[in-house]
Amino acid sequence: MRAVSIIGIGQTPVAEHWSRSLRDLAVEATRAAIRDAGVERIDALFVGNMASGLLCQQENIATLIADHAGLRGIEAIKVEAACASGGAVVRAAQLAVASGAHEVVVAVGVEKMTDMGIDGVTSALATAADADYEAAQGVTFTALNALLMRLYMERYGYRRADFAPFVLAAHENARRNPNAMFREPVTVEDFLESPMVADPISILDSAPICDGAAAVVLCPTARAREFAQHPVRILASATATDTIALAPRKDPLWFDAAYASAHRAYEQANLSPEDINFFELHDAFTIVSALSLEAACFAERGQGVWFALDCNIHRGGKLPVCTQGGLKARGHPVGASGTYQIVEAVQQLRGEAGENQLPDCQVGMAQSIGGMASVAVTHILGV
Amino acid sequence: MGRAPGRLLRTAQPVGISSYGAYIPLWRIRTDAIAACWGAERRRVPIRAKAVPGPDEDTTTMCIEAARNALRRVSVPPAEIRAVWVGTESKPYAVKPSSTVVAEALGLTPYVSAADMEFACKAGSEAMQAAIAYVGSGMARYALAIGMDTAQSRPGDSLEYTAGAGGAAFLFGSAADSAAQVEASLSFVTDTPDFFRHAHQHYPQHGQRFTGEMAYFHHSLNAARTLLAELGRTPADYRWAVFHQPNPKFVQRLARQLGFTQDQIQPGFLVPLIGNTYAGSSLLGLAAVLDVAEPGDRILFTSYGSGAGSDALSLVVTARILDCRDGVPCVRDYIERKQEISDYGVYLRLMRKIHRE
Amino acid sequence: MDLPRYHRLRSTFYRLEASRCAACGEIHFPPRDLCLACGSPANESLPLNGHGRIVSFTRLWQPACGFHDLAGGVTALIELEEGVKVTAQLTDVSPEDVAVGQEVEMVVRRLLSDSERGPIVYGYKFRPVLKTHQAAEVT
Numbered sequence: 030m031r032a033v034s035i036i037g038i039g040q041t042p043v044a045e046h047w048s049r050s051l052r053d054l055a056v057e058a059t060r061a062a063i064r065d066a067g068v069e070r071i072d073a074l075f076v077g078n079m080a081s082g083l084l085c086q087q088e089n090i091a092t093l094i095a096d097h098a099g100l101r102g103i104e105a106i107k108v109e110a111a112c113a114s115g116g117a118v119v120r121a122a123q124l125a126v127a128s129g130a131h132e133v134v135v136a137v138g139v140e141k142m143t144d145m146g147i148d149g150v151t152s153a154l155a156t157a158a159d160a161d162y163e164a165a166q167g168v169t170f171t172a173l174n175a176l177l178m179r180l181y182m183e184r185y186g187y188r189r190a191d192f193a194p195f196v197l198a199a200h201e202n203a204r205r206n207p208n209a210m211f212r213e214p215v216t217v218e219d220f221l222e223s224p225m226v227a228d229p230i231s232i233l234d235s236a237p238i239c240d241g242a243a244a245v246v247l248c249p250t251a252r253a254r255e256f257a258q259h260p261v262r263i264l265a266s267a268t269a270t271d272t273i274a275l276a277p278r279k280d281p282l283w284f285d286a287a288y289a290s291a292h293r294a295y296e297q298a299n300l301s302p303e304d305i306n307f308f309e310l311h312d313a314f315t316i317v318s319a320l321s322l323e324a325a326c327f328a329e330r331g332q333g334v335w336f337a338l339d340c341n342i343h344r345g346g347k348l349p350v351c352t353q354g355g356l357k358a359r360g361h362p363v364g365a366s367g368t369y370q371i372v373e374a375v376q377q378l379r380g381e382a383g384e385n386q387l388p389d390c391q392v393g394m395a396q397s398i399g400g401m402a403s404v405a406v407t408h409i410l411g412v
Numbered sequence: 413m414g415r416a417p418g419r420l421l422r423t424a425q426p427v428g429i430s431s432y433g434a435y436i437p438l439w440r441i442r443t444d445a446i447a448a449c450w451g452a453e454r455r456r457v458p459i460r461a462k463a464v465p466g467p468d469e470d471t472t473t474m475c476i477e478a479a480r481n482a483l484r485r486v487s488v489p490p491a492e493i494r495a496v497w498v499g500t501e502s503k504p505y506a507v508k509p510s511s512t513v514v515a516e517a518l519g520l521t522p523y524v525s526a527a528d529m530e531f532a533c534k535a536g537s538e539a540m541q542a543a544i545a546y547v548g549s550g551m552a553r554y555a556l557a558i559g560m561d562t563a564q565s566r567p568g569d570s571l572e573y574t575a576g577a578g579g580a581a582f583l584f585g586s587a588a589d590s591a592a593q594v595e596a597s598l599s600f601v602t603d604t605p606d607f608f609r610h611a612h613q614h615y616p617q618h619g620q621r622f623t624g625e626m627a628y629f630h631h632s633l634n635a636a637r638t639l640l641a642e643l644g645r646t647p648a649d650y651r652w653a654v655f656h657q658p659n660p661k662f663v664q665r666l667a668r669q670l671g672f673t674q675d676q677i678q679p680g681f682l683v684p685l686i687g688n689t690y691a692g693s694s695l696l697g698l699a700a701v702l703d704v705a706e707p708g709d710r711i712l713f714t715s716y717g718s719g720a721g722s723d724a725l726s727l728v729v730t731a732r733i734l735d736c737r738d739g740v741p742c743v744r745d746y747i748e749r750k751q752e753i754s755d756y757g758v759y760l761r762l763m764r765k766i767h768r769e
Numbered sequence: 770m771d772l773p774r775y776h777r778l779r780s781t782f783y784r785l786e787a788s789r790c791a792a793c794g795e796i797h798f799p800p801r802d803l804c805l806a807c808g809s810p811a812n813e814s815l816p817l818n819g820h821g822r823i824v825s826f827t828r829l830w831q832p833a834c835g836f837h838d839l840a841g842g843v844t845a846l847i848e849l850e851e852g853v854k855v856t857a858q859l860t861d862v863s864p865e866d867v868a869v870g871q872e873v874e875m876v877v878r879r880l881l882s883d884s885e886r887g888p889i890v891y892g893y894k895f896r897p898v899l900k901t902h903q904a905a906e907v908t
Contacts, residue, residue, distance in 0.1 A: 152834040161778055162799050165770065165892070166880065167829075167836040168856050172844045175827035176856070180846070183825075183869055227827045227844075276846065276854040277797065277805060281824075438861045467838050468860055468878040473891065476783075476877045504889055513891060517783040517877055519816075741901045749899055751863070767882075768837045 030127040034253035034260040035410070037066025037246030038372045043210040043360030046240040051078075051085050051141035052097050058242035059098045059137045066246035066256055072131040073104040077118025077138035078364035079111055079399075083153040085141050094137065104131070110268075111157035112313060114138060115367025116397025116406030119245060123266045126247050137244035138368030150238055154363065157400040159274035171235060171314070173275055173401045175227035178316040181282055182229065185331040189229050192315040193220045194337040195350075196233055196357060199312060202344065203354025205384035210239050210360035234315045236361030243368040245375070259379040264300070264392070265409040267293035273403045286405040287324035287398060294394070294407040302326045305409070306390040307377060308348055309370035311398035312355040321396060322350075325407075344387065352377055352385050367397030367406060374410050418642045420596040421541070423548020428590020429582050429727070430488065430554065431736055433481025434699040435474045436578035436686055436746035437465045441759040443573045449756040450568050458659045461752060462576035462687025465562045467762055469577075471500045472510040475558045476517045478581040482556070483518060485736040488583065490518065494552035495525040497542050499535025499691045500579075502562045503528055506611070514558070532607060533656055534717020535559060535691040536579060541723055543584040544594055554585045561690035566615035567765060574659050574683070578746070579692020580699040591733040592702060592711065594725060596643060600635035601721030608719065618718075627720045628658065632666055635722035636714045643726055647671040651709035654697040656716035657683035672712075679704050685747055691717070700743040707731040770881070770890050782892035785817040785875055787853060798853045819875025821849035821895070828864045838882035843867050847895055861896035872898045 039061025041054050049057075055076065063071065076091040087093065091105035110117035115138030122136035142150055151171075155164040158173060181187065196215055203209035215233065223231035253260035269289035272278055278285070295301055302325065310325075312318040319333030327348055328336035341347040353359050353373040356366050374393040376382040392411045398404070440461040447454045465474070475498055483490075496518075498511040511526035525546075529538045536559015543555035560579030565572040587593040606627035609616035619627070632655060640646065647653070653672045657663050660683055667677045674681075680697030682689075689696055694715040701711055706729065713725040741749075753759050760766045780786040781799055788800030792809035796817075804811035826845040832838075843859040845867070859867060860878055873895040880892040 147831065148834045148837075151831060155833050159799075161774075162781075163856055164833065165778070165890070166844070166857050167832060167839050168844050168858075169829065169831065169833050171831065172827050172829050173856070176825040176844070176846045179827060179869075180825040224830075225828070226831050227829045230827070272805070274799075274856070276856050278854075281846065281854075466861060466878075467882075468858075468880075468894065470879060470889070472889075473876070473878050476891075513783075516779055517891075519784060739901075741899050745899060745901050 031129065032250035033123050033126045033247050033263045034250040035245050035263065035375050036248050036253050036257035036260050037062045037068065038244070038375050039065055040208055040243040040369060040372050041241050042208040043239050043241035043362060045143045047143070049240065051081060051087065051090065051139060052093055054141065054240060054242040055094045055137050055139040056098045058139065058244040059094065059135055062135060062244035062246050068133050068246060068256055071100055071103060071133055071135050073125055073134045074100055075118045075122045075134065075136045076105065076107045077114040077136065077368060078107060078140060079109060079114045080153045080156065080363070083156065084145055084150065110404050110406065111399030112363045113367055113397040113399030113404050113406050114364035115243070115369065116395065116408065117268065117367065119368060119371050119408060120266050120268055120406050122247050123263055126249055133246065133248045135244055135246050136368065137242055138365035139242035140362035140364040141240045142238045142362060143240055162274055169227065171227040171230055174314040174316055175230045176275070177281055178229050181316060181319065184282065187334050190217065190221055191334050191338055192234065193217045194342065195312060195315045195318045196220055198343045199351045199355040199357040202352055202385055203358030206353040206359055209354040209358055210237060211358045230314055236313045236356040239360040239362050241360060241362040241365050241369065243365050243372045245368065245371055261375045261378045261410050261412060263408060264411045265294035265297035265407065267297060268404065268406045269293065270404045271402060273400060275401050282320065284320050284324040284402040284405070286402055287321055287396060290405040290407040291325040291396065294409050298409045300392065300409060304392055305348065305394045307352050307387055307393045308350045309352065309374050309393065309395040310350050310355070311396055312351055312357045313361060317398065317402070318350070320402070321398065325394070325396065344385065349387055352382065352387060370395035370397060371408060371410070378410055378412050419598055419638055420642045421598055422596050423544060425548050425550055426587030426593060427544050427548040427584055428587040428593040430585035430590050431482045431486040431583040432580060432699050432702055433478045433485070433740060434580045434696055434743045434746055435478040435481070436463050437469055437474070438749055438751050439464045439466055439762060440750045440752045442752055442754050445754050445756045445759065446572055457573050458661065459574060459684050459687060462574060463578050463689070464759065464763060465577045467764060469562065470504040471502050471560050471562055472504050472513045474562070474577070474579060475510060475514045475560045475581065478560065478579060479514055479518055479556060479558060481740040482581045482583045484740045486583070488554055490520050491523065492553040493520050493524065493556055493583070495543060495546050495555040496520060497527055497529055497539035497557050499529040499531070499537070499539040499559045500561050501530060501532050501535060501691055502564060531721065532718035533690045533693060534715045534721055534723060536695045537715035537723035540582055541597060541599065543582070544597065547584045547586065554583055557582050557584065559691040559695035561692050563688065563690045564615060571618065574688045576687025576689045578686055578689040578696050580695040582695065589732065590730060591736050592727045592729045594727055596639065597723060597725045598635055598639045599721060599723050600631050600638065604720035606718045606720055623718065624662070627718060628662055628716050629666060631720050631722040632656065632714050632716045633669060635724040636670055636712065639724040639726060647676070649710055650676065650712045652679065652701045652705060653677050653712045654680035654694055654701055655714050656694045657681070657697060658688045660684050696743060702733065703737065703742040703744065705729045705733060707733060770887055772888060775888050775890055783877055785819055785893055787815045787817050787851070789813040789815045796851050796853050798855055817849055817851050817853070821847045821873055823867065823869055823871045823873060824848050824854065825869060826859065826867050835881045845895065847873060858894045859896065860894040874898045
């Protein structure tokens with residue numbers, strides 16, 4: 030299989046886009062990425078999305094977007110992996126180019142969540158869990174993560190306040206990202222006073238409901254310089270799964286899918302955690318941030334929260350995370366987040382991250398997690 | 413055996429209660445909270461608190477627990493329980509049996525008879541009569557009868573102070589290995605419109621004082637007196653008596669009129685603690701008596717249901733009662749497990765009289 | 770819930786029926802065809818006794834569609850005596866009285882708040898173990 034590079038990126042701001050539909054957002058990001066790549070011809074379109082059927086009463090959205098983005102006629106397929114759809118779509122596009130099936134391909138992640146009321150969205154998100162043994166019991170996504178957060182706090186002796194650094198760091202970076210949903214800073218007091226959603230998870234522990242689309246254009250690395258001045262190489266692209274439900278796992282606090290996908294990615298890229306300069310992790314909830322750091326072997330078991338408390342995750346720290354605000358503050362249009370992570374990683378590696386630019390970064394990791402960490406897609410990108 | 417003279421109902425083969433189980437929900441509403449809402453005089457309120465179901469409970473869920481308790485006391489092969497009858501006036505579905513859910517939950521399907529019965533507060537003892545007949549005729553080795561209700565009362569009506577939730581399940585089998593043998597039974601039924609609910613009405617109507625002498629007393633007295641007379645017995649021959657319990661005063665007056673003492677009715681006298689559990693009332697009282705009865709005790713059981721009628725049973729407790737009391741909660745355990753609500757609004761929400769859409 | 774789906778769920782929802790692997794003895798709830806531990810067929814049926822302890826719990830403030838009664842109620846991860854875990858609602862308990870390690874037992878209750886559309890869905894929940902007089906006397 031041949032090496033693949035990213036030659037174009039595009040994104041919409043993340044917001045409650047009352048005036049823009051799913052197709053509007055996806056077309057905008059797709060056209061922006063194609064313009065950025067400077068390509069004339071696209072061979073295939075992959076669309077990452079979790080719940081367009083439930084949230085917008087629209088399936089067949091790869092056809093829809095190809096149609097409206099001026100790409101009618103090409104191969105177009107939807108890719109779904111719950112909240113990891115945005116990462117999975119890049120994986121699918123990467124496979125299409127790596128295999129030799131296509132030359133130039135667009136992957137766009139899109140989600141439109143705000144047309145429906147909160148309980149409808151909660152139900153739609155719960156379809157990522159076990160429908161018969163979690164959703165049917167009234168267990169929501171937030172509730173599942175809350176079970177983990179309490180268990181983690183009891184096992185390792187943390188307090189709620191200890192999780193604040195994840196939120197503060199994300200919001201601090203989002204202030205400097207013009208596409209981010211939340212641009213105001215957040216303090217520890219804000220965090221501690223934030224109302225509970227499913228305790229101990231508060232509103233400020235959780236990523237918001239919002240709309241957005243992000244897209245990348247891929248081509249074989251050997252041809253990348255025909256199109257782009259600063260192509261970014263995909264050094265690794267790997268997916269792994271775990272049980273769909275939480276209860277069958279021997280240790281609920283171990284994200285086996287995140288571990289296996291990161292491990293496969295390190296092997297593909299012939300790298301180890303020390304080589305990673307920044308990590309776009311899946312901070313849907315603060316507990317997921319902590320457990321992701323442990324699963325990707327940046328922190329020991331039980332030390333994920335301590336790693337953040339020890340000032341490692343801020344800009345300037347040992348391993349900056351969520352460099353443009355993450356799911357928490359840039360926003361989490363669920364099926365698109367994984368693609369936003371990759372777009373932002375490319376910005377960093379190209380030197381185009383504006384006020385959030387990290388100095389001297391060579392290698393970045395992006396990990397998109399779906400369901401109750403039941404699927405994980407990890408990409409490692411490098412210059 | 414053979415047909416006895418008179419009105420007694422006797423089975424071809426002797427039948428007894430092999431096991432039993434009760435259920436009362438956790439929640440209690442204090443009646444002074446109800447009185448306070450409606451501006452009623454507190455000292456005229458007949459009881460202090462009544463049992464009410466939680467928002468995730470209904471007659472079916474309550475039957476499942478009572479029946480599970482009954483099955484846990486004995487080891488009867490599920491395939492030998494050939495009928496499940498549920499008597500209630502608060503069926504969760506207007507059409508679809510609760511008894512099939514109970515049968516499925518207990519693993520008794522598919523070779524089983526099942527039905528829901530209605531005869532107001534006597535529906536539970538109807539189920540008992542049917543189970544006695546199934547076993548007594550030799551059709552089945554075991555049959556399960558349950559009386560259970562989540563009595564719904566109209567807000568502001570006098571019955572709101574007493575309409576409660578609870579009931580009990582009885583597993584009938586051969587008398588030879590039962591905990592209490594059925595000596596005989598009798599049903600006394602007339603068409604008497606003392607209390608009824610139309611199909612599309614949410615709450616029942618009742619005839620106020622008409623429900624006393626012409627209904628409750630007429631049928632309970634006749635059923636009990638005829639049973640005693642035909643058996644050649646008097647109240648002194650019985651250690652215990654259990655009646656349908658709409659309120660404390662009716663029960664005590666009935667007992668006095670029949671010649672039973674307060675001591676004889678005391679263990680089964682539950683209405684002051686949990687209210688009138690309708691189709692579960694006399695059955696729950698019987699379960700409470702069985703919890704304390706000793707081998708050789710005789711029990712007179714007389715139910716009452718509006719519409720109207722009474723079933724009277726004469727029972728003799730056997731030595732096996734001592735074997736089947738362990739391991740499951742008794743009526744006293746359920747009575748003592750309680751959480752009181754003193755806010756009428758919270759009570760309305762629990763009873764689903766007010767709810768979010 | 771759609772009728773055929775509810776019909777398929779009766780044995781697990783009403784009776785907590787698990788599956789056991791004939792080769793290695795691993796128990797699975799919900800039941801599976803293939804053993805998660807060794808990959809062999811795992812379809813021996815085994816009803817669980819419903820007794821367990823709370824591993825973790827949360828108080829839910831934002832319920833999903835059809836569960837509005839759950840607002841303020843408790844969801845828990847429970848480890849059953851047979852060694853399997855289950856996520857379920859708790860019932861008959863005030864949220865303030867719930868603790869990790871608490872002993873609970875299975876009861877059948879209504880799962881959904883809305884009962885007018887579709888069937889009434891009955892299924893397992895857990896409550897603190899009901900104290901019996903015999904148990905108290907023994908201790």
